[in-house]
Amino acid sequence: MIATYPFSAVVGLDDLKLALVLNAVSPRVGGVLVRGEKGTAKSTIVRALAAQLPSVDVVAGCRFACDPAAPDPDCPDGPHDPGEHRHRRPASLVELPVGASEDRLVGSLDVERALTEGVKAFEPGLLAGAHRGVLYVDEVNLLHDHLVDLLLDAAALGTCYVEREGVSVRHAARFLLVGTMNPEEGELRPQLLDRFGLTVEVKASRDPDERAEVVRRRMAYDASPEEFVARWTAQESALGERILRARALLRGGVALPDTRLLQIAAVCAGFEVDGLRADLVTANAAMAHAAWQGRDRVTEEDVRVAARLSLPHRRRRDPFDAPGLDEDLLEELLDRHRGDDDPDGGGTPDTPPDGPGSQPDQGEAGPTPDPGPNSQLDRGETGHNSQLDQGEAGPTPDPGPNSQLDQRGAADQEEGGDDSLGGVTAVAGVGAPYRVPVMKVPGLGAGASGRRSRARTPRGRATGARVPHGKVKDLHLPATLLAAAPYQKERGRTGAGLLLRGGDLREVVREGRESNLVLFVVDASGSMAARRRMTAVKTAVLSLLLDAYQRRDKVGLVTFRGRGAEVALPPTSSVEAGAARLRSLPTGGRTPLAEGLARAAEVLRVERMRDPDRRPLVVVVTDGRATAGGDVDAAAGLLRGVACVVVDCESGPVRLGLAVRLAARLAAEVVTLDDLGTVVREHRKAS
């Protein structure tokens, strides 16, 4: 086995190191989510931390890592006698691969043996392995939905519970959850986000010296791991001792004065976090930090450090908000709720650079700081409903600094006038998203589970029974009994109880919802801009994107204007990327509609190879007025058999009905921009 890279030898990444250390000091901090680009040594540092965790005593032979001092009363390998053999081993580090099966995660219970032999045979899964150690999930955002559910249950209860047809097993599963994710590849569900105590953004350093040092150390390690590790022994043992000292301090009691607790509560309230979990995590992290600093009393600095790590992912936010925490707001909240009866109160080392009142547009009365030029979108933090209200209340809000540009550009632009080459282009602003009607792919799919179209899924409503392909997991008891009943005499049954054979077993067929690929094909030509519709169009697409995010769809964006079409966003699960592309999408020029459709067909062709079970839904957003490019009929033919919706953007007194004609060619449903905002109904493809 190769020696683990030393924790102390990791260059930079101070926030991440601190977050991990706080968790090592106090399991109550509740894990770390590491967000950032690939190739930033995330997994190296997590492994390094696991090696720093204190060793654990376990009951010898127990596959569930029972503590001899307090064995799990439900342990499937128990009950354990107090005198049983024990041994000491390092805390475990278990990696959960994103493609793991349910059995691999929670363990498997052999229903067949339970029914036919009456034996409760349980094979422990990764959760059992992670008990009293670290469960590491690389790319946690790519984890399958139902694994996420199982993980959430286990993390919330500290227990792994497996049940198959009334046969159940339960064992303790308490672990430090560390996940990594690249936000470009899709966000996490809020419930899962909330499960991580702390979150850290990680970026590779831009400092040449630091980067060089990273490479130097890495090369030295790769050349001779043992030698490299030996050079860091002193630092590593100092770190280990400091963690142990901090743990001892914490056990002895770190004081959390009322003033500091109130400060924590005020900060959490100020950032509008949901629930009280944030307060609890922040308090625990502040106490762990105090202990780490060798103090037995929480100071404002501890609160500051804890809040910076515990709040960013808990702010109520839209997927369109930028990550991170508003540090100015944090300083202001700390400042305002400092309390004056605490000795350490005012004397914090770094006074905020912006004292209260130094911001010109900040009214004295208003407790809410001005969120800045992007306020409309930032206000996602006030919740979805308020956005809905805003959306319905009146004219589309026009937030960004680009709005002037939009109007000027639109005014200059005559319909179909300019070619894109030197033509006038503009960037329209985006309004607050609203709730849109559900659009579904007709028929019954078999794609990854989600919340859009009907599909055969492992979860969901039972609709029938079938002979299982492999091992039965989801037993259909009545169907199993019916299958066994005719053979009882033949099998020599005399007394009570059915005689079952493996071949009698039937499993449940279920129907639920799948997620889809929603591909937006957006007309960004001059005819759309001329009518000043582009802001409304962008807002509608943003709303549809948000809807797709909530339904766990993959999304893609094709735009067409001027001389051709482009893939503004290749299919991805990251709705942030889609929103960003949309925001900066320029408008103007002619309308090459056929190119847009053809490009969409090409995207679908590639995606079908990559992800064949995921059914597409194409949403064409246009006024249907093709002023350039190839034959629309031929291009529409490329999308034959694909579920389509046309969002008709035509407005004004004289209507040509071109989008409606396009819809007929695509056998698509037509929805107007107004419909999107007001009507809630199910989409059905015309056949």
Ligand SMILES: [Zn+2]
């Ligand atoms: Zn045990």
